[in-house]
Amino acid sequence: EVQLVESGGGLVQPGRSLRLSCAASGFTFDDYAMHWVRQAPGKGLEWVSGISWNSGRIGYADSVRGRFTISRDNAKNSLYLQMSSLRPEDTALYYCAKASEETVTTSLDFWGQGTLVTVSS
Amino acid sequence: QSVLTQPPSVSGAPGQRITISCTGSSSNIGAGYDVHWYQQLPGTAPKLLIFGNTNRPSGVPDRFSGSKSGTSASLAITGLQAEDEADYYCQSYDSSLSVEGIFGGGTKLTVL
Numbered sequence: 001e002v003q004l005v006e007s008g009g010g011l012v013q014p015g016r017s018l019r020l021s022c023a024a025s026g027f028t029f030d031d032y033a034m035h036w037v038r039q040a041p042g043k044g045l046e047w048v049s050g051i052s053w054n055s056g057r058i059g060y061a062d063s064v065r066g067r068f069t070i071s072r073d074n075a076k077n078s079l080y081l082q083m084s085s086l087r088p089e090d091t092a093l094y095y096c097a098k099a100s101e102e103t104v105t106t107s108l109d110f111w112g113q114g115t116l117v118t119v120s121s
Numbered sequence: 122q123s124v125l126t127q128p129p130s131v132s133g134a135p136g137q138r139i140t141i142s143c144t145g146s147s148s149n150i151g152a153g154y155d156v157h158w159y160q161q162l163p164g165t166a167p168k169l170l171i172f173g174n175t176n177r178p179s180g181v182p183d184r185f186s187g188s189k190s191g192t193s194a195s196l197a198i199t200g201l202q203a204e205d206e207a208d209y210y211c212q213s214y215d216s217s218l219s220v221e222g223i224f225g226g227g228t229k230l231t232v233l
Contacts, residue, residue, distance in 0.1 A: 035222065037167075044123070045159070045167060045210050047222030059220050095166060104222075105214045107157040107172035114166060 002026040002110040004096045009115030012086055020115060022079040022096030030054070030074035033099035035108055036081050038092035038117075048094070049081065053102035064090075086119045093117075124149060125211050125225035132231040133201045141228045143194045143211035149223060151192035154214040158187055158196045161208045161227075170209070171196060198230075206232045 008020040022034070036048040049060045049070040058070055069082040079096055093116050097108035126144040133139040143156060150156055158171040169178050171187035174194060186197045194213075198205055211225040 037222075037224075044208075044227035045161075045212075045224045047212070047224055050222055057220075059222065061221055100169075100172060105154060105220060107155070107169055108159075108167075108212070109169045109172070109178065111166040111168070 002098065004098060004110060004112030006094060006096045006112045006115035009094065009117045011118045011120065013121050014087060014119055016086055017082070017084040018086060018117060020081040020083065020094055020096075020117070022112060024077045024079065024096075024098070027098070029072075029077040031102060033057075033102055033104045033106065034072060034079045035097045035099060035104075036070060036079075037095045037097055037108070037111075038090075039095070039114075040089075040092040043092075046092070050099070050104040051079070052104050057104050059104055083117070086117075088119050091117060091119050123226040124215055124223040125213060127209075127211060127225035127228045129226070130229045130231065132233055133198075134233045135201055135203065137201045138197065138199045139201060139230065140198075141196045141209055141211075141230070143196070143225050145192050145194075145213060145215075145223075147192060148217040149192075149213050149215040150189065150194060152216055154216075156187070156189050156194035157212045158185075159210045159212065161210065163207070167210065201232055203232050206230055 035050040093114040096112040098110040100109040159167040161167045174189040
């Protein structure tokens with residue numbers, strides 16, 4: 001059974017940093033691209049970032065480019081999102097999602113339950 | 122404002138057929154990127170409903186179907202049921218600057 005468990009969320013002040021983690025199990029992690037998607041309270045889904053199976057291809061939304069860094073450790077079956085210079089508008093539930101193939105531009109076939117990030121002073 | 126445009130809401134009576142549109146442009150759907158659809162029930166994580174424009178994952182009823190033409194795509198639900206009440210999102214990729222994932226703004230389906 002595929003499982004994605006996010007962690008690392010919490011309350012953080014504007015301008016500070018936070019690192020999210022996603023622990024994956026139930027599939028061969030290094031065979032698939034992975035993504036982060038967020039959802040602000042009461043709002044729709046927003047794609048944040050994606051990374052290919054071997055980290056060779058990485059993409060970011062305009063809203064986070066230059067502030068967020070996605071990475072993965074295939075030996076640890078883990079996905080990460082390093083977030084810096086956080087803004088109140090980054091407040092959201094952050095989902096880790098598995099891609100259906102090794103490349104970034106595919107569907108997201110499994111999702112975690114999310115970790116909540118709140119940026120506020 | 123989302124790159125992919127969806128109607129904010131649709132509604133239908135049980136047993137009816139509804140469609141949800143997803144309109145993009147030449148740098149995303151029109152560039153050949155596939156469209157995928159997700160269903161999000163209240164308080165839960167999104168679930169993949171349609172992938173590769175027209176394909177259903179195992180376990181998704183055949184009441185759900187997808188199509189794509191030009192710069193647009195559609196999700197159709199036939200034989201509407203109360204449990205279909207949810208938010209629906211289309212998703213694709215855009216290569217206008219660099220390849221980025223994009224979602225539609227979401228459509229709230231109400232079963233009357």
